[in-house]
Amino acid sequence: MKYSxxxxxxxxxxxxxxxxxxxxQWGVLIVLLLSWELMALTGVIDAFIFSSxxxxxxxxxxxxxxxxxLLHVGVTLYETVAGFLIATAVGTLVAIGLWWxxxxxxxxxxxxxxxxxxxxxxxxxIIIIWxxxxxxxxxxxxxxxxxIITTINMLNGFVEVDKDKILLMxxxxxxxxxxxxxxxxxxxxxxxxxxxxxxxxxxxVGSIMGxxxxxxxxxxxxxxxxxxxxxxxxxxxxxxxLCLLAGLMYYLVALLEKKLNKK
Amino acid sequence: xxxxxxxxxxxxTYHTLQxxxxxxxxxxxxxxxxxxxxxxxxxxxxxxxxxxxxxxILSPSSGSILLEGGDxxxxxxGYMLQKDHLLDWRTIYKNILxxxxxxxxxxxxxxxxxxxxxxxxxxxxxxNSYPHQLSGGxxxxxxxxxxxxxxxxxxxxxxxxxxxxxxxxxxxxxxxxRIIKQxxxxxxxxxxxxxxxxxxxxxxxxxxxxxxxxxxxxHILIEGEPLVRRKSPDFxxxxxxxxxxxxIKL
Numbered sequence: 058m059k060y061s062x063x064x065x066x067x068x069x070x071x072x073x074x075x076x077x078x079x080x081x082q083w084g085v086l087i088v089l090l091l092s093w094e095l096m097a098l099t100g101v102i103d104a105f106i107f108s109s110x111x112x113x114x115x116x117x118x119x120x121x122x123x124x125x126x127l128l129h130v131g132v133t134l135y136e137t138v139a140g141f142l143i144a145t146a147v148g149t150l151v152a153i154g155l156w157w158x159x160x161x162x163x164x165x166x167x168x169x170x171x172x173x174x175x176x177x178x179x180x181x182x183i184i185i186i187w188x189x190x191x192x193x194x195x196x197x198x199x200x201x202x203x204x205i206i207t208t209i210n211m212l213n214g215f216v217e218v219d220k221d222k223i224l225l226m227x228x229x230x231x232x233x234x235x236x237x238x239x240x241x242x243x244x245x246x247x248x249x250x251x252x253x254x255x256x257x258x259x260x261x262v263g264s265i266m267g268x269x270x271x272x273x274x275x276x277x278x279x280x281x282x283x284x285x286x287x288x289x290x291x292x293x294x295x296x297x298x299l300c301l302l303a304g305l306m307y308y309l310v311a312l313l314e315k316k317l318n319k320k
Numbered sequence: 321x322x323x324x325x326x327x328x329x330x331x332x333t334y335h336t337l338q339x340x341x342x343x344x345x346x347x348x349x350x351x352x353x354x355x356x357x358x359x360x361x362x363x364x365x366x367x368x369x370x371x372x373x374x375x376x377i378l379s380p381s382s383g384s385i386l387l388e389g390g391d392x393x394x395x396x397x398g399y400m401l402q403k404d405h406l407l408d409w410r411t412i413y414k415n416i417l418x419x420x421x422x423x424x425x426x427x428x429x430x431x432x433x434x435x436x437x438x439x440x441x442x443x444x445x446x447x448n449s450y451p452h453q454l455s456g457g458x459x460x461x462x463x464x465x466x467x468x469x470x471x472x473x474x475x476x477x478x479x480x481x482x483x484x485x486x487x488x489x490x491x492x493x494x495x496x497x498r499i500i501k502q503x504x505x506x507x508x509x510x511x512x513x514x515x516x517x518x519x520x521x522x523x524x525x526x527x528x529x530x531x532x533x534x535x536x537x538x539h540i541l542i543e544g545e546p547l548v549r550r551k552s553p554d555f556x557x558x559x560x561x562x563x564x565x566x567x568i569k570l
Contacts, residue, residue: 221401228375228399229419239422243409
């Protein structure tokens with residue numbers, strides 16, 4: 058396809074802008090890291106308290122060789138993904154149940170509102186006693202943090218489906234199950250994806266909060282431990298790994314979204 | 321001519337928290353096979369309510385409605401709404417099959433009939449497209465074919481053109497008229513657009529203010545396609561008569 062000179066110029070401009078944005082995105086990171094390192098080297102900030110990029114990297118190396126970084130990553134990842142999946146599945150099922158029965162929805166509405174505003178971390182001690190001090194308690198925490206917002210989001214999506222579309226389904230002779238499977242659920246794939254994105258962030262909050270309260274391994278455990286023995290290098294290194302993992306998980310959901318939208 | 325639909329002394333009262341409203345009072349109407357009947361009335365007089373009653377979505381407070389000699393049943397009616405309501409995630413073909421799929425009526429016969437409709441009305445090349453790839457007029461045609469695929473004994477059209485812009489509306493109006501006449505379907509059109517009613521229908525029923533009852537029935541003697549009818553001198557005369565009967569005050 059041959060374009061006019063003017064169109065080529067227009068495309069070029071857009072391309073240039075895109076490249077400039079990407080360069081700037083990396084630039085911000087590089088400038089930040091360099092100035093951090095420089096300030097630590099020159100003694101503007103105390104590297105013992107603020108750590109520094111080079112110290113973080115060497116800590117990561119020792120973590121890898123001496124204290125089994127993979128184990129800690131694995132434990133936290135397992136707790137987070139388990140919480141994420143359980144909360145999304147159960148939360149969506151509850152939303153379907155509440156959509157199905159309007160009376161049930163009206164009865165449970167105030168409970169949902171209160172549970173949603175309650176800081177789930179406050180339930181920590183109860184969870185530990187009920188679920189036992191361990192992985193189970195941490196997963197429960199992650200599930201609790203995600204599940205209410207999942208239910209509320211999905212239910213909102215279900216209820217907002219055009220009433221006329223439901224009327225149309227009924228005039229075509231659809232029963233309630235058919236309205237659900239042929240209209241409500243496919244119409245809310247977008248809502249589900251948006252909820253997944255929220256849950257990526259929230260499930261990490263849940264698992265790390267859980268590890269703060271009770272854990273023997275995991276990134277949250279490393280962060281708390283590092284804080285207690287005043288090893289800020291350990292805290293920072295664990296946080297960096299956490300950032301990478303959370304970013305990766307978000308990226309996977311975004312990939313899923315792209316794939317579904319293509320269809 | 322065979323009678324397809326009879327409304328016998330139908331009354332309907334609405335109940336809301338604010339109180340009760342008489343929507344229809346002693347409404348009588350007969351529709352014959354192959355007829356195209358238009359219903360016009362002041363806004364809020366209960367035009368759509370009549371369609372819901374015929375489709376069996378609502379039941380009358382008193383009086384009776386007979387559809388092909390039997391009870392009303394939404395499966396005998398093909399409902400067409402203001403918007404096409406095509407499902408974005410289904411292809412055009414899958415959208416057209418929606419009704420058959422829901423009613424478990426997918427068979428070689430019904431698929432042949434759908435293929436025939438697609439062929440006749442120029443939708444074959446779009447069968448694997450998605451709704452957002454089609455123009456508003458084409459989408460409305462798909463909605464009509466989706467309804468026809470179920471072979472309804474009567475078509476109920478609830479202001480099916482009002483979501484379209486004016487120019488598209490005129491051509492879609494022609495399109496729908498042609499298809500319905502070609503398929504020899506009985507149809508009831510509810511609209512607030514007087515000229516639309518005159519250009520499409522064989523009879524136009526004028527309703528009174530609420531509680532609605534039949535005020536007057538016009539037999540439209542102008543023949544032909546909607547756009548041709550609009551040119552006839554009788555068109556303006558009929559328009560004027562209906563306008564006065566509607567008795568609209570601001």
